[in-house]
Amino acid sequence: MFADTLCVYAPSEFLVKPACHLWEREEARRLRRVVFCIEQGLFAGDDTDDLDARAETLIAATCVAGMPDQVVGCVRIHSGETGVWWGSRLAVHPAFRSQGQIGSTLIRLAVGLAHLRGCTRFLAHVQLQNVTLFEKLHWTRLAEVELHGRAHALMQADLAFYPGEARLADGIVTRARLPA
Ligand SMILES: CC(C)(COP(=O)(O)OP(=O)(O)OC[C@H]1O[C@@H](n2cnc3c(N)ncnc32)[C@H](O)[C@@H]1OP(=O)(O)O)[C@@H](O)C(=O)NCCC(=O)NCCS
Secondary structure, rough: OOHHOOOOOOOEEEEEOOOOHHHHHHHHHHHHHHHHHOOOOOOOOOOOOHHHHHOOEEEEEEOOEEEEEEEEEEEEEOOOOEEEEEEEEEEEHHHHHHOOOOHHHHHHHHHHHHHHHOOEEEEEEEHHHHHHHHHHOEEEEEEEEOOOOOOEEEEEOOHHOOOOHHHHHOEEEEHHHHHH
């Protein structure tokens, strides 16, 4: 009887924002390990590299009562030579993919925040299976390169589609699509 009316709780709101607490950064690192080491087998055991010492982590978190609860997506950004910024290690937990625009919103925040901080060129090495997604988001393929033993596309964001608005520092809320 009760079983008929039981609902499974599923988070419907996600806050995409810079990681500002240690637990947020730690959960992002755990998610990266799950996605890039276990799921994709790109790294053995740990995907940490030298960039982690200076890159900034952005996260997507489920929200409970409006507060960040669990990290389900992440990306990192860093500046290179003058005006050039890079994004890397974009990952969304498998259970949360294609349901709340989480990956797209992480990309929007990453490029928008860099733009706000003076970026004139935003680049990323994109795995080939994700090129279509990035093209949809106004990125252009510049070259093909091999990284970690796999083909990647070097891609550049069109900054005209990523205004560097000050309010981005507070994060962006994105919502799960309602079931049809
Ligand atoms: C790539 C990734 C970050 C996308 O995250 P996501 O939260 O599923 O992406 P979004 O929901 O914002 O996708 C937006 C739209 O693009 C579609 N999409 C998602 N991944 C896509 C892909 N690889 N190719 C084409 N379309 C894609 C989604 O279905 C969605 O379509 P809709 O708007 O019609 O619903 C996620 O699949 C992931 O973590 N993959 C494993 C790690 C990885 O590949 N990292 C990127 C390295 S370059």
